[in-house]
Amino acid sequence: MTPAPPPxxxxxxxxxxxxxxxDSQSVFRAVLEAFSRPGRVAFAALPSPPPGPLVSxxxxxxxxxxDLSTPVxxxxxxxxxxxxxxxxxxxxxxxxxxxxxxxxxxxxxxxxGDLSRFAIGTPExxxxxxxxxxxxxxxxxDGSIRLRGPGVEHAHKLGVDGLHADFWLARERLGLLFPLGxxxxxxxxxxxxxxxxxxxxxx
Amino acid sequence: xxVAVKGGEAAIENAHKLLAEERRGDTNVPELSLEQIKQQMxxxxxxxxxxxxxxDPDLAALAIKQARGDLVEAIFLLRAYRTTLPRLWETxxxxxxxxxxxxxxxxxxxxxxxxxxxxxxxxxTHRLLDFALAxxxxxxxxxxxxxxxxxxAPRVTELLAGEDLIEEAGAVPDKDAxxxxxxxxxxxxxDRDLRLQALARGDEGFLLALGYSxxxxxxxxxxxxxxxxxxxxxxxxxxxxxxxxxxxxEITVTECEMVNQFMGSKTEPPKFTRGYGLTFGFCxxxxxxxxxxxxxxxxxxxGEEVDAPCHDEEFVLxxxxxxxxxxxxxxxxxxxxxxxxxxxxxxxxxRREIEQGRWSDGEEAHDVAAE
Amino acid sequence: xxxxxxxxxxxxxxxxxxxxxxxxxxxxxxxILKAVAIPGYQAPFASRxxxxxxxxxxxxxxxxxxxxxxxxxxxxxxxxxxxxxxxxSIRKFFVRTTGVRTTESxxxxxxxxxxxxxxxxxxxxxxxxxxxxxxxxPLRFLEPRETETRQMHALEDYGLxxxxxxxxxxxxxxxxxxxxxxxxxxxxxxxxxxxxxKFDNPKMDRCPALQLFGAxxxxxxxxxxxxxxxxxxxxxxxxxxxxxxxxxxxxxGDTHSFLDEVILDDAGGRMFVCSDTxxxxxxxxxxxxxxAAAAAPFETxxxxx
Numbered sequence: 001m002t003p004a005p006p007p008x009x010x011x012x013x014x015x016x017x018x019x020x021x022x023d024s025q026s027v028f029r030a031v032l033e034a035f036s037r038p039g040r041v042a043f044a045a046l047p048s049p050p051p052g053p054l055v056s057x058x059x060x061x062x063x064x065x066x067d068l069s070t071p072v073x074x075x076x077x078x079x080x081x082x083x084x085x086x087x088x089x090x091x092x093x094x095x096x097x098x099x100x101x102x103x104x105x106x107x108x109x110x111x112x113g114d115l116s117r118f119a120i121g122t123p124e125x126x127x128x129x130x131x132x133x134x135x136x137x138x139x140x141x142d143g144s145i146r147l148r149g150p151g152v153e154h155a156h157k158l159g160v161d162g163l164h165a166d167f168w169l170a171r172e173r174l175g176l177l178f179p180l181g182x183x184x185x186x187x188x189x190x191x192x193x194x195x196x197x198x199x200x201x202x203x
Numbered sequence: 204x205x206v207a208v209k210g211g212e213a214a215i216e217n218a219h220k221l222l223a224e225e226r227r228g229d230t231n232v233p234e235l236s237l238e239q240i241k242q243q244m245x246x247x248x249x250x251x252x253x254x255x256x257x258x259d260p261d262l263a264a265l266a267i268k269q270a271r272g273d274l275v276e277a278i279f280l281l282r283a284y285r286t287t288l289p290r291l292w293e294t295x296x297x298x299x300x301x302x303x304x305x306x307x308x309x310x311x312x313x314x315x316x317x318x319x320x321x322x323x324x325x326x327x328t329h330r331l332l333d334f335a336l337a338x339x340x341x342x343x344x345x346x347x348x349x350x351x352x353x354x355x356a357p358r359v360t361e362l363l364a365g366e367d368l369i370e371e372a373g374a375v376p377d378k379d380a381x382x383x384x385x386x387x388x389x390x391x392x393x394d395r396d397l398r399l400q401a402l403a404r405g406d407e408g409f410l411l412a413l414g415y416s417x418x419x420x421x422x423x424x425x426x427x428x429x430x431x432x433x434x435x436x437x438x439x440x441x442x443x444x445x446x447x448x449x450x451x452x453e454i455t456v457t458e459c460e461m462v463n464q465f466m467g468s469k470t471e472p473p474k475f476t477r478g479y480g481l482t483f484g485f486c487x488x489x490x491x492x493x494x495x496x497x498x499x500x501x502x503x504x505x506g507e508e509v510d511a512p513c514h515d516e517e518f519v520l521x522x523x524x525x526x527x528x529x530x531x532x533x534x535x536x537x538x539x540x541x542x543x544x545x546x547x548x549x550x551x552x553x554r555r556e557i558e559q560g561r562w563s564d565g566e567e568a569h570d571v572a573a574e
Numbered sequence: 575x576x577x578x579x580x581x582x583x584x585x586x587x588x589x590x591x592x593x594x595x596x597x598x599x600x601x602x603x604x605x606i607l608k609a610v611a612i613p614g615y616q617a618p619f620a621s622r623x624x625x626x627x628x629x630x631x632x633x634x635x636x637x638x639x640x641x642x643x644x645x646x647x648x649x650x651x652x653x654x655x656x657x658x659x660x661x662x663s664i665r666k667f668f669v670r671t672t673g674v675r676t677t678e679s680x681x682x683x684x685x686x687x688x689x690x691x692x693x694x695x696x697x698x699x700x701x702x703x704x705x706x707x708x709x710x711x712p713l714r715f716l717e718p719r720e721t722e723t724r725q726m727h728a729l730e731d732y733g734l735x736x737x738x739x740x741x742x743x744x745x746x747x748x749x750x751x752x753x754x755x756x757x758x759x760x761x762x763x764x765x766x767x768x769x770x771x772k773f774d775n776p777k778m779d780r781c782p783a784l785q786l787f788g789a790x791x792x793x794x795x796x797x798x799x800x801x802x803x804x805x806x807x808x809x810x811x812x813x814x815x816x817x818x819x820x821x822x823x824x825x826x827g828d829t830h831s832f833l834d835e836v837i838l839d840d841a842g843g844r845m846f847v848c849s850d851t852x853x854x855x856x857x858x859x860x861x862x863x864x865x866a867a868a869a870a871p872f873e874t875x876x877x878x879x
Binding site for chain 3: 211212214215279282283285286287289385386387388389390391392517521526527529530531532533534535537538539540541542544545546547548549552553556
């Protein structure tokens with residue numbers, strides 16, 4: 001089914017990709033690179049700014065990976081009407097308020113101290129787990145966090161501003177349940193870095 | 204000097220040209236039109252639509268022509284096309300009870316509301332080659348009487364259900380809409396909606412053999428052909444803002460409902476159970492085989508002893524698709540010389556070691572030689 | 575002979591870029607990301623019917639289609655060679671549906687789709703290797719049921735596999751598996767490396783390139799992230815062994831590459847040549863000469879040294 005047209009009286013919904021096919025391919029490659037090399041900062045953005053508080057990288061990820069078959073949880077602080085309209089218009093994704101039903105979630109870094117509310121998959125199907133997009137203040141490639149694990153030759157350095165203090169501990173706890181877990185995409189402005197469940201962090 | 208084989212690209216192009224030439228055959232013979240295939244090879248068209256999972260007689264006819272009459276190849280062509288099509292709408296479930304019946308047979312009742320309608324069946328033809336057909340214009344098909352108006356009649360299973368002698372028809376379990384194995388990979392155990400979809404797409408020959416095996420005792424289900432009906436049903440969709448469903452067209456389907464014995468269990472009184480088959484067009488053999496296999500696959504749910512091939516859901520469903528089976532069987536003709544080389548090395552090495560072992564151990568060599 | 579061939583095709587606009595519709599690509603991309611996040615785990619995906627038969631690389635083709643962009647340079651090999659008919663056919667498919675540049679040179683490629691081999695020259699971080707996989711389940715020949723093998727992976731219960739390998743040793747004095755030799759990825763999942771010869775297994779270990787595996791008929795995608803430990807299963811007293819050849823490549827003289835045996839006559843005459851045709855070409859371009867390269871014409875060749 002085609003997504004619903006925008007309500008007539010509303011502010012126009014900001015544009016998505018210029019070329020949905022080629023632009024989403026290029027964003028996907030950035031995300032794939034970032035997933036494959038945890039902590040490496042990649043660039044992903046839309047041509048025009050999405051409605052705040054959605055940042056450009058999260059919006060680009062959403063338009064690349066969300067669709068009718070992916071229930072999406074948006075944290076209350078981010079789920080403004082324009083953000084909801086923007087995502088449903090461009091991707092057709094169903095929105096859910098049940099965090100554990102979501103294939104994708106978009107939350108704020110300050111709200112990322114608890115990851116246990118998201119689906120972590122089952123022992124038979126650990127892939128049936130959430131990918132959580134976490135919006136943070138800033139990402140840098142030379143921070144104090146050291147990442148190791150698959151995708152990392154020795155150690156990758158990462159700096160993140162704007163994450164809840166308990167985030168790393170929450171991840172570490174989930175790590176004990178591997179192969180169950182959630183995968184994280186950190187987004188700040190037009191940059192993103194990924195933390196698949198296999199990545200071990202020294203903070 | 205030795206030069207590795209090159210020129211694969213030219214070879215492929217030449218193969219395609221040869222294929223086109225073979226397909227056309229002698230150009231002194233008029234080319235087949237799609238209309239001819241549709242009209243005169245309609246059962247082939249129906250099978251290709253059913254197993255190709257796409258109701259489009261024109262495209263099915265084209266596929267048959269392009270595949271030189273190889274129906275599995277034609278099914279593959281149609282599937283590969285189907286996968287590129289957008290999903291615009293979901294239709295409502297068809298109502299075969301409202302079918303305009305062209306053929307309707309019940310083996311369980313001598314007569315019943317709506318009657319038995321023989322329709323265009325091979326059943327009572329004598330299988331004698333009709334040499335009149337070989338002659339130009341020999342196939343005179345005019346009827347002795349005007350064809351009867353299509354009949355609408357209740358299904359046999361509804362008559363049985365009125366007496367509570369047969370189980371419910373079953374509903375889509377715990378889901379809003381039936382699953383679709385072309386959109387989600389199948390998981391085992393599979394729900395019945397996905398099983399039926401897999402069987403409807405499944406190879407007629409495979410299902411025929413499996414259904415036959417149930418009759419010969421490998422998972423007997425005591426079937427009666429409760430009803431076989433073939434005719435036109437309406438296709439309806441719901442449109443926002445319009446009251447009631449909108450009819451967008453009509454297709455011919457064949458439905459078979461097998462009525463099977465069930466001895467009952469601790470919690471259930473004895474009653475009849477159902478096996479279900481449905482195809483596009485007129486694919487009666489397929490619909491009947493499908494109904495047998497569907498019922499056999501329900502053995503586990505019904506608490507029956509399950510030990511025959513037809514009971515084994517994973518075995519049946521994983522091997523029913525002829526596009527998958529044909530591809531994987533035939534991929535053996537692709538080059539495998541790297542793997543073969545690895546095996547050659549291994550076999551040579553193992554033989555060498557055995558020979559060396561024998562040389563160093565005369566006793567064993569003697570024993571081997573004496574065998 | 576010394577230059578690898580390259581082509582630049584034109585994208586036929588009657589097809590969506592990379593053939594698949596966008597919804598299908600998204601579904602494949604989501605599966606790829608989960609596969610990367612859970613190394614060696616076989617993520618189910620709703621494999622589509624492609625315009626080539628199952629068994630011809632439909633899984634690898636769908637993975638490549640999900641990944642490829644206009645700036646990529648694609649190399650396709652089958653049995654290590656760019657010129658095997660199916661490699662040509664797949665390359666043509668992508669040229670027609672994407673217009674990307676293709677190459678026979680391993681070093682120039684950003685995406686390499688392969689069947690049955692890993693290129694001899696080491697791969698780099700900026701490359702992706704896509705494997706075509708017929709049977710993704712390493713336990714399938716020990717236990718045909720998906721319901722059972724899925725449980726074994728869930729419980730990390732690989733006893734059956736070890737028993738099989740051990741029985742091989744007891745019976746043959748060797749692990750009698752020469753290709754599709756099972757590996758353990760990142761210390762967790764036992765994985766089928768696709769029917770590559772076990773000669774290639776060490777190349778998967780801590781490879782700088784991302785490795786993606788697509789099984790179309792079986793509807794599974796799996797992955798090995800870069801720099802990930804890939805260990806061929808073995809025993810302390812029967813360690814994993816690489817096959818060796820007594821011969822050198824007749825064309826380039828290499829004694830370390832995987833060699834194909836070429837039958838020359840019906841009297842036992844044979845020679846060995848590199849399976850990786852680009853590797854062989856590059857060596858010859860660099861002046862390496864094998865015993866047959868400068869010698870007698872093909873017709874009079876006898877056995878390799």
